[in-house]
Amino acid sequence: MVLAAEQPDIVARVTLSALFAGFLKAALCGFGGALLPWARRVIVEERRWMSEAEFADTLSLCQFLPGVNFANLAVCVGSKFRGPLGAVAAFLGLTLTPLTIAVVIGAGYLQVAHFAVVQRVLGGISGAAAGLVIAAAFRMLTSQYRHPVALLFAALAFSGIVLTHLPLTLVVAGLAPLSIGASWLRWRAR
């Protein structure tokens, strides 16, 4: 790809195992929502695989696309240096070891799930995590407060799902083209 011509020294350095190891490190260090700062630290600061601006651009592409943002990020960084195999190596680095840990913890959970104390601890954690999801949604909503059209579509989506219990697929399929059309019209009118 393009970068190969620009910086051959970096490309030679970023082997499949380096991609695997880099994303493994980010995954293992990134506890509880700290994945983003660790991914940035590994990719931008430690290994210098991307510049600050390039990382920010790539991340916003990954956040814009559906799915697990960090899996998408692993695919971008991996494929940038080593094509499809690089994408697979980075993806496996991100998921394989933590997934093994998750399965071990999950097996342990099945042994102790009936203890009241375990139930309380897990109840506390899921309450806190649900709170974080709500806080993130609220932050996204308040960042749009200058855009009444965006707020209107947020309200429509919310009432479609919560009040009328329509399937999410239907709500997205119905509202996404309309909201894209609305912002296109606004852009044209400018």
Next chain:
Amino acid sequence: MVKVAGAVSDVSGSSLTFSAHLAGLSVISFGGIPVILPELHQLIVVTHGWVSDAEFSDFFALSQIVPGPNFVFMLSLIGWKVGGAFGAIGAALGVTGPPCALTFFGFRLWHRFMTRRGG
């Protein structure tokens, strides 16, 4: 499809159903997996009864204390309950596969566009 007799076909059939549903929902998860969480609850707990209500929130909590991309793990844990290791891997691939494929091709297009513009 070839029909295999016995309990094994039930379990692997459920695993396939689960990861096919995940693959479908993953494509509309703009903003991340929390967006499709209510839909997942409906699918997993209400429609299919693969795990109980309490287990669903326990798996949510458990995945939060594991390092790495949490929601992949939450769905893998549920996949494990649905169909063992096959179910867990199927869930992880189902929920990440389609968006990662989109990203792979999207990133190439985007990269080409950016370099052509000279930026």
